[in-house]
Amino acid sequence: MAHIGSKIRAGFFATPERQGEYLAKLFVAEGNGIWFDPTCGEGKILHQLLNLIPKKNEESNILTYGVELDKGRAAIAEQELTKVVQSPIEAMVISNNSFPFVFLNPPYDDTMKVDNSKVERKEYIELHRNTKYLVGGGILAFVIPSYQFANPKIARHLATHYEECGIMSFSKEDYNDFRQCVFIGRKKKGKSKLFGKKEKKLYDFLLAMETEEFVQKYVTPIDIMIGHKFWTIPEGRPEVKTFYSRLRNKSDFSKGILSSKGFEIFKNRATTPTLTIGGDPVLPPNAGQLSLLLASGVINGELGNGDTYHLVQGQEIVETEKDSEEELLDNGTKKTTSTERTKRSVSIKAILPDGTIKKFV
Structure with missing residues (x-):
């Protein structure tokens, strides 16, 4: 051939x-x-x-x-x-x-x-x-x-x-x-x-x-x-x-599947809900909650209007603190125990309407 x-x-x-x-x-x-x-x-x-x-x-x-x-x-x-x-x-x-x-x-x-x-x-x-x-x-x-x-x-x-x-x-x-x-x-x-x-x-x-x-x-x-x-x-x-x-x-079934109520329920359960920030809170946040919101960056950006207009940036500062403790044992010797702990603090910067920059730690 x-x-x-x-x-x-x-x-x-x-x-x-x-x-x-x-x-x-x-x-x-x-x-x-x-x-x-x-x-x-x-x-x-x-x-x-x-x-x-x-x-x-x-x-x-x-x-x-x-x-x-x-x-x-x-x-x-x-x-x-x-x-x-x-x-x-x-x-x-x-x-x-x-x-x-x-x-x-x-x-x-x-x-x-x-x-x-x-x-x-x-x-x-x-x-x-x-x-x-x-x-x-x-x-x-x-x-x-x-x-x-x-x-x-x-x-x-x-x-x-x-x-x-x-x-x-x-x-x-x-x-x-x-x-x-x-x-x-x-x-x-x-x-x-x-x-x-x-x-x-x-x-x-x-x-x-x-x-x-x-x-x-x-x-x-x-x-x-x-x-x-x-x-x-x-x-x-x-x-x-x-x-x-x-x-x-499979194309014989796709149209029916896509239009079925069961598939719509599946999509709703499988989709990650979108977080929307906006509007007034149900209760006014206290100082601690406000600090967390600022530190996490959720309310970064522009706040207020006119004379109360600010540009705000929040930042969480994570530090490690070391501490030691001495303990007197029964035999007369001393035992020193060292510990470390994580210290978290909030740093907030704000630019005022007149251009002044303030930092809150």
Whole structure:
């Protein structure tokens, strides 16, 4: 994958716009419905397909739904699609048999191993999950690296659950970077899924895609397929009964919390009250209280008006006094005990209206 680093943004593979243009020419939409991209990224490919796929009825009302884990990409997708939920797809609750068209370009990775759980490929997990969301007769467009189609579970699932199948590689402009292929198939109707000669033939073909030589020789590029084959996307339901995430975003609750009475009580109890100095005291302060107020600096500044106008500054002076005491012991000797104590005094300076400075200690 020579230039794949330049094609990856924020850890996901966005389907190239050119491949979306080719893909759109392989479909025609019958009518209304909801189209779904379960790992939609920025939502651009599904939006592109909606605009480019021809409709038998131009008045068709087609909605586009997406799910995206990343917050930033989901925000962009909201501008492109009808409805987007920011959530891991694993946390979504979605009605089965809801969508006539699913575009699936899942993460290319292994699942995490937890305790003794078995490691699975995410491509298979999402294929299995999203087949359930597709209506019988609905169309799946499945985009993964070519060699992953040789995964026996993926090959078996596609061969068993889909008919009218086609497999194409990206056109040469992008294939060397991505090595991706597109599977298109129509989901079989009914619960019984036979695995006969036709299914076995498709299964064997997919397994052979493990080698690049086979892909280059037998898998048709998508731009060459145009005009030779197309798929009709059936009409679908006007709404999905269930489509939400089990995980709730904290922003869903913030407005209610901030406006609740309990939060207001909490703020009042947690906030340090502001001390306001001003007005007349309930009782006039005595000399000692006045000295403390002056010494602590609470009433520093301007006092009085006119002839009684003063500028006052109070200061507390802390000194240490030492004292000693002699004690005559029974054996005739003297014991001297030294003690220290802290002495606090108040120094007050005042500037009178005529400029005289007085100091009170």
